[in-house]
């Protein structure tokens with residue numbers, strides 16, 4: 001179920017004095033099973049792009065295709081439901097009286113039998129690492145921030161999306177919550193879910209994503225394998241994207257005359273070089 005953008009542009013308030021061209025002429029294809037990161041400064045169009053990908057906004061021009069179906073066409077709700085989006089601070093949208101009811105919310109109107117809904121809610125909670133018997137009947141507001149975010153994600157997984165768009169999912173989580181969240185995303189990707197991770201977290205992107213799309217003023221200015229992408233230091237700086245820690249250390253070593261490959265951005269790639277440094 002590849003997701004393709006073909007010359008997609010989107011403006012807010014088109015034709016008015018308040019028009020904002022948020023996405024401009026974006027052409028990109030995301031294939032099944034990929035783990036793609038989207039980076040760029042605030043206002044560069046990341047969230048707009050994610051809403052276009054989920055069919056929540058219609059392009060001003062161009063087409064968004066899932067499996068060769070144009071998302072702007074009617075009668076595509078079944079296909080559209082295969083793309084799940086977790087918005088920024090999703091826990092702010094929790095509102096049902098219990099965790100189970102909140103997770104089940106997206107299935108309303110899907111006309112599924114009651115036991116199917118129950119089974120899906122149970123599975124979704126287990127997938128995100130929450131015990132349905134323990135938290136299922138609690139109020140979502142009684143849980144910790146990290147747990148609330150998991151409930152919100154379960155509420156998207158319950159529709160069984162094959163492509164998951166996560167809009168700044170680790171923002172505001174503590175370090176433990178962040179790393180267990182990233183592990184969860186890895187495991188979803190490992191079991192076949194395509195992942196699009198929108199993030200300012202260079203370290204998370206370097207360690208987890210295979211491909212990086214860099215946005216500037218609504219345009220994709222870089223699309224490459226993550227390790228190569230972090231070699232474009234000047235372009236990244238221009239776009240307000242910092243280097244991951246391992247790449248920063250690699251840069252530092254280069255300035256003191258060490259020879260390192262250009263694509264060191266993960267800890268695992270850096271360690272062998274640190275070891276040879278320690279030996280000399």
Ligand code: ADP
Nearest residue numbers: 012020022040041042043044045046047048049
């Ligand atoms: P990002 O997620 O990268 O911060 P957005 O997609 O939210 O970027 O925003 C892209 C541009 O569109 C920005 O200039 C932003 O101010 C504008 N924008 C976003 N949402 C709206 C909206 N609802 N109405 C008008 N302009 C908007």
Ligand code: MG
Nearest residue numbers: 046047048167
């Ligand atoms: Mg955003």
